[in-house]
Amino acid sequence: MDIVSLARFQFAMTTVYHFFFVPFSIGTAFAISIMETIYVRTKNEVYKKMARYWGNIFLLSFAVGVVTGLIQEFQFGMNWSDYSRFMGDIFGAPLAFEALLAFFMESTFIGLWTFTWDRVKPGLHALFIWLTSIGSMVSALWILTANSFMQNPVGYTIKDGRAEMTNFFALLKNPQLGFEYGHVIMAALMMGGVIVFGLTAFQLLKAKKNPVSKETMGIYKTSMRFGMWLALIFSVLTIGMGHLQMQYLIKEQPMKFAATEAIYKNTKDPASLALIGFADQKEHKLKGSIEIPGLLSFMSYDKFSGSVKGMDTVNKELTKKYGKYIAGEKMNYYPPVNTLFWSFRIMVGVGMWVALVSLVGLIWTRKKKEGFYQHKWTLWVTGLTLFVPFIGNSAGWFVTEFGRYPWTVYGLFTIKQSVSPNVSVASLLTSNIVYFLLFTFLAAVMISLVVRELRKDPANIDNPQLLEKFLDPFDKGAF
Numbered sequence: 175m176d177i178v179s180l181a182r183f184q185f186a187m188t189t190v191y192h193f194f195f196v197p198f199s200i201g202t203a204f205a206i207s208i209m210e211t212i213y214v215r216t217k218n219e220v221y222k223k224m225a226r227y228w229g230n231i232f233l234l235s236f237a238v239g240v241v242t243g244l245i246q247e248f249q250f251g252m253n254w255s256d257y258s259r260f261m262g263d264i265f266g267a268p269l270a271f272e273a274l275l276a277f278f279m280e281s282t283f284i285g286l287w288t289f290t291w292d293r294v295k296p297g298l299h300a301l302f303i304w305l306t307s308i309g310s311m312v313s314a315l316w317i318l319t320a321n322s323f324m325q326n327p328v329g330y331t332i333k334d335g336r337a338e339m340t341n342f343f344a345l346l347k348n349p350q351l352g353f354e355y356g357h358v359i360m361a362a363l364m365m366g367g368v369i370v371f372g373l374t375a376f377q378l379l380k381a382k383k384n385p386v387s388k389e390t391m392g393i394y395k396t397s398m399r400f401g402m403w404l405a406l407i408f409s410v411l412t413i414g415m416g417h418l419q420m421q422y423l424i425k426e427q428p429m430k431f432a433a434t435e436a437i438y439k440n441t442k443d444p445a446s447l448a449l450i451g452f453a454d455q456k457e458h459k460l461k462g463s464i465e466i467p468g469l470l471s472f473m474s475y476d477k478f479s480g481s482v483k484g485m486d487t488v489n490k491e492l493t494k495k496y497g498k499y500i501a502g503e504k505m506n507y508y509p510p511v512n513t514l515f516w517s518f519r520i521m522v523g524v525g526m527w528v529a530l531v532s533l534v535g536l537i538w539t540r541k542k543k544e545g546f547y548q549h550k551w552t553l554w555v556t557g558l559t560l561f562v563p564f565i566g567n568s569a570g571w572f573v574t575e576f577g578r579y580p581w582t583v584y585g586l587f588t589i590k591q592s593v594s595p596n597v598s599v600a601s602l603l604t605s606n607i608v609y610f611l612l613f614t615f616l617a618a619v620m621i622s623l624v625v626r627e628l629r630k631d632p633a634n635i636d637n638p639q640l641l642e643k644f645l646d647p648f649d650k651g652a653f
């Protein structure tokens with residue numbers, strides 16, 4: 175294995191792992207903000223208990239997310255020093271804002287929210303979780319500002335081989351950012367809903383063996399429908415934002431778009447959409463495809479006409495624009511086609527699956543109908559859906575990040591130019607193994623803590639005596 179591949183693997187591993195927790199905490203913080211607001215407005219204690227119960231799960235995801243974020247930054251410094259030198263001036267401002275404004279805001283209000291239950295007025299307490307939730311979303315805005323620059327550089331000049339910022343507001347007005355931010359946040363809020371209904375489904379499966387009180391059952395059932403509503407609304411919005419983002423991509427990054435559809439030659443007019451297939455990257459052909467006529471034109475231009483440019487044409491345009499060689503390296507502008515083609519389909523499939531499960535679940539449980547809760551298979555399907563958005567988010571990032579190949583900063587700086595000059599295969603192998611073990615350990619800790627939190631009875635969540643019993647690791651009630 176060479177240095178570039180190992181560094182890329184490490185980037186992918188640390189980013190995917192970190193991004194398990196980012197939408198988790200953004201989504202659950204938002205869900206809890208809504209629960210607590212409903213409690214403040216209606217005085218319905220069920221929503222207060224839900225906010226406390228799911229709040230504990232949110233706190234865990236936040237804590238582990240911070241640790242994974244630190245590893246992510248360390249990996250940047252170690253493996254991508256030339257990239258950091260090139261981009262430092264651009265990255266500096268958004269990342270400083272992220273740390274100073276957003277992260278501090280989030281952390282301060284998390285603390286206030288955690289320690290002031292029943293000590294301040296309910297309205298003020300709900301404000302704390304809203305400010306935490308807004309802080310987490312603002313934090314994502316700054317990070318995605320930097321990421322959007324990598325996809326579509328704006329407001330900069332190149333001086334002494336480095337990108338220097340000339341207009342901070344141009345970074346914020348980057349059209350890439352509008353689409354990317356909207357899509358990522360909608361997907362995170364969808365995930366919040368799925369986490370609530372998915373974990374509830376497992377609780378209900380457990381309750382089949384060990385029956386729970388009527389009050390606890392009521393909290394589970396309200397959580398189930400609440401999560402499904404959230405997931406339904408935000409899956410539809412995620413799909414809508416994704417659709418707009420895709421149309422933007424056709425204009426701004428036609429190579430990435432053609433690769434997600436595995437189109438080598440310009441298509442006929444109208445263009446058909448391949449549902450499945452395998453791209454033969456030597457013969458420049460999509461094999462074994464099942465196609466729906468006209469659908470790709472419709473998705474691309476909102477009408478059943480219009481052809482789509484293929485990768486071979488875009489490759490010629492890019493070669494003409496950027497040259498056959500950059501920094502002495504022969505360029506290949508084709509991204510990994512099968513990775514993009516399948517990641518895109520998995521992501522879209524996830525959105526549709528979540529929308530379907532939520533819609534069917536909501537219909538099946540309306541007017542206090544019991545059928546849904548009586549079957550084990552419905553609870554298993556709903557429970558296993560918990561893992562689906564994690565896969566969808568990773569697939570989404572695969573499309574975005576693999577799709578900008580061969581660049582780290584689109585049109586300005588290549589992946590090979592970005593790698594640290596003094597990092598070795600041995601050090602990369604070692605750090606890859608260490609991170610992998612660390613992530614496995616963190617995953618085990620996270621899962622065991624979530625399982626422990628879920629053992630608490632949501633109906634007695636604010637009973638200090640019972641809580642102490644669960645928090646004491648040596649008490650048999652903790653196991």
Ligand code: HEM
Pocket residue numbers: 325353354355357358361412413414415416417419420423430521522524525526562563564565566567568569570571573574575577
């Ligand atoms: C019909 C449904 C969807 C469409 C058409 C769609 C479209 C897209 C496109 C075109 C990109 C690449 C954008 C770029 O490179 O600039 C993308 C990225 C992404 N998608 Fe989706 N998507 C859909 C559903 C979903 C779902 C359900 C999730 C979450 C589970 C998701 C999560 C992401 C993420 C995290 C990214 C990377 C960040 C970004 O560039 O926005 N997408 N999506």
